[in-house]
Amino acid sequence: MDKWRISQDGTLPLYQEIMLLTEEKIKSGELGPGTRLPSERKLAEALDVNRSTVIRAMEELTAQGVLIRKKGSGTYVNPDKWGLQTKPLINWGTSLTNGSIKRKSAYEKAADERREQRPDKILDLSRGVLPSDLLPELKAPQLSWKELVQQEKEQTPRNTGIHSLRESVQSYLEKTYQMTVPLEEIMITSGTQNALFLISQGLLKPGEAVGIEAPSYFYSLRLFQAAGLRIIPIRVDAEGMTVQGLKEASVNHPIKMIILNPIFQNPTGLVMSPKRKTEILDYCLLKRIPIVEDDAYGGLTFDASVDNSPLKKMDRQQQVIYLGTLSKLAGHHLRIGWMIGPQTILKELADIRLQTDSELSFLPQFMADHFLRTEMDEHQDKITTELQKRARSMETWLRAEYGDTIEFQPAKGGFHLYCRFPGKTKEEVDAILFKLLEENIIVSEGQKFGDQMNGFRLSFVNFMQ
Template sequence: MTSPSVPTAPEPFRFPVAARYAGMASSPLKDIFALAARKDVVSFAGGIPDPALFDLDVVASCYEWVLAHQGHRALQYGVSEGELELREQAARRLSRDLPTHASQIRVTSGSQEGLFVVAQALLEPGDVVLVESPTYLAAVQAFAVHGARMIGVETDDDGVVPEALDEAIRTHRPRMVYLIPTFQNPTGRTMPAERREAVAEVLLRTDVPLIEDDPYGALSFSGSTWAPIASLPGMSERTLLLNSMSKLMSPGVRIGWMRAEGSILDTLAVAKAAISMQSSVVDQLTVARYLETADLDAHVATVSAVYRERRDAMATAIAPVLPAGAHVTHPEGGMFLWASLGEGYDAQRMLADAVAAGVAYLPGWSFFADHPDLSSMRLSFVTHSPEVIEDAVGRLGEVIAQHGQR
C-alpha cells in the first residue's frame, strides 16, 4: 500500500520586477528613516530637522488662510507647471542672485522629485552623468533607474576639481554634470567663488549642461552666502537649478522647484505631468502664502544659529576620538559632517557595533558612484541637542577605538 503523497505548497506569486529595480529590496534612504525611528538609538544617519524648530504656528495660520480664502481651488487639480503664486515667490527669491521670471519656474514635490523629473526629461539608457565623488546618494539612484551610468569626478575640500572635470568630460562625453556646490550632501563642503568660476569655464568650453542642486544654501552659519553657478555669465541657459523648502520650512510639505530657460521648460512640465500630474495645490498655495507673509530669512537665521551650535558640539566631540590620519570636514553651513577614518576601517562593518552602542551614522560607501571610500561616514548634526551629540559621539568613539585594535 502506497503512502499518500504530501501536497507541496505552491510557490508564492511574485510580480516581475523591472531590471532597473532588481535587487533593490531596500535602499540607504529607507534605512535612514528606520534608524531615525528607533527610540534606543541616537541617529546621525539622516538629515532630519529637529521638529522643535519648525515655524509651526505661522505655517498653521498659512494653511488656515488658504483653506478659508482659496479652499475650493486649493483642493482641486492644478497645473503641472505649478501654481502661479508659488512660482512668483520662487522667482522673487532666486532673483536675489539670478534674474528670474515666474515662467522659468517648474514646481516639484521636493527637490528629490525634481531629480527624477530631470532624469526622465534628459536621460537615455547608457548616458553618462558626471557627479562629485562622493555625491548625494538619492541622485545616483534617480539617475541609475533611468539607465544612466554615473562617473565620479575627483574632489578636494573646495569641491569638484576643475582639471579632473575637464578630463572626465573629454573621456566620457557625458549627457550632463550634477553638482551640489553649497554645503554639499554628504560632505558639507562649499565651493568658493574662484572654484565656481573655474567649473563654469570648463562647462562653457565643453558645452555640457549642469544640474545644480541647492537645497541647503540658505543654511549659512556665518551669514555669508554663495551665488549659484547658474548666476555666472553664460551659465543660466545651460543650468537646471533645483531648490527646496524642505530644509527651510518643513520636509513634510514636500515642495520645491526648478529654474530653467528655453524649450526645456516644456519638456520638464510634460515629464512632471507623467510622474505626478502636479504637486499638491494646497501645499503650494500654503508655501506661497508663507513666503509672501512670513519672515523666512529670520526663521532660517534662527535655525542656522542652532545648527551652528550643534555642528560645533559634534566637531569638538569627534576630534579626539578619530584615529591618526583621519580627515573630517568642518562645514560652514548645512546639515552634515563627513569623516574618513582611513586605511583599515570599514564603516559598514562598524555600523552594527555602533547601533548596539546606541548610535548610528550612514556609511559613506553609498554616496560614491564608483571607487568608494569604505572608511567614510556621514554624520548629521541637526537633529539632536549638543548634550546628546556629545554623549553619543563619545560612545561612537569607543566603537572606533575597538575596530582600530582589530
C-alpha cells in the first residue's frame, strides 16, 4: 500500500486524483486485467482521504468500464473490453419518427423541392454515392443456374460468410494496406450500416453512450436512435479525434464505445495521423473503451505519401472492430461489406444476425467475390484517378468563385470536401447556400453532421463541370 500516493494540492478534486492514479497503475501494468484492488477502507487510509472519496472514484471507474465490482468479493480491473451481449436488445420504445429525426431545415426542404421541380438540371453534391459513369461493369461469370446452385452447395456454410469471399477480402486487405488478417476474424456483412446495427444490438445497451467525431456522418444515422443509444460528440483537429476531447468526454460520460472514421473522414476528409492513432489506441486500452473503425474510403487514396493505414493494422490488443465496404467502390447495388474483429465477438454477432434477420444470400456474395478477384485492381485504379480529377476541378471552381473567403483542405482521397466561410455569419453562409440552390447546385449542411460552425460538405464524386 506504500505505492498509493496522490497529490492533495487542490489542482483536481481528490476523487479524480484517485481515478488518475488507478489508471496509471493499470497503464503501467502494476494492476493487470482481473487484478483485485485493495479494499476501500485500506485505500482511504493509505491515501489519507475519506472513504466516501474512494467510493466515488471507484464508482466512476466502474461506470466507465475500467473496473468491475463484485458483491462480497471486491473491486477488480475489468478483464473484458467488449461487454458482449448474448442476445439482441432491440429498443422497441424508441420511435424513428420522433420530431427531432423528422425535422428538416429550411434549406433541406428547399433542396427537396428543387429536386422534384428540375431533376434533370440538378448538380447534386450532397449525395456521397457513385454516379453511373463510375460504376464497374460487374461481369458475371458464365455459369448456368444449375452450376450456380452447385457452387453454393460446395461452399462451406458459415454464419460469417462464404469461404471464398472471405479469402478475397483477406487478399484485398493485404494488397491495399499490407494488413494480414486471419480468415476466422473476417465476417461478411451487407454493408456498414448492417454491421453497425449488429454492433448496436450485440455490444451495447439502450441508454449507453457512444463517442463519435464531431462532425460525423454517424450523427445522422437513425439506427443509433433506434437502439436508444446516446451520441457523445468528440471534437477533432487536423489530425482527427483529439485525445483531450476523448478524455473530457469519458470523464463526463461513461463512454462504452467510440466509432471512428479515421481515413478520409466523412464529412471532413481528414486523415488521422499515425501519432494520433497510437494515442487513441493507448487511451482506449487504458479506459477499456472498445473502438469501431469505419473504413469506407481508405482504398481511394490520391497520393502514395498519404498514410491510409487503418487503425486496425496497429491493433495488438484486439481493441478494434474494423468495418469495410464495397459500396464506395462498386456502388450501392452490391451491398457487401466485412467486419474484422475477435473471433468470439464475430460468432456472437453472426448468431444475432440469424435471430434478427437471416443468413446472407449466396448470390451477392458470389458476385462480390468474383469482382474482387477479377475486376477490383483495374477498377480501383480507374476510379481513384477520376476522383482525383474531380476533386481538383471542384477546388479550382470553389477558389475561382469565392477566392480566399472560403476555407478548405485539398482532398487527399475519398469522396468529400468540407468547406467553411470563417469570416461570415450563419445568415451569410445560408444565403450563399441558397444562391447555389438557385443555380441548381445542392450541398450538405454541416448541421446534418452535428457541426455548429456553419460548415458544409460537397461530394466531388458527383462534380461535373
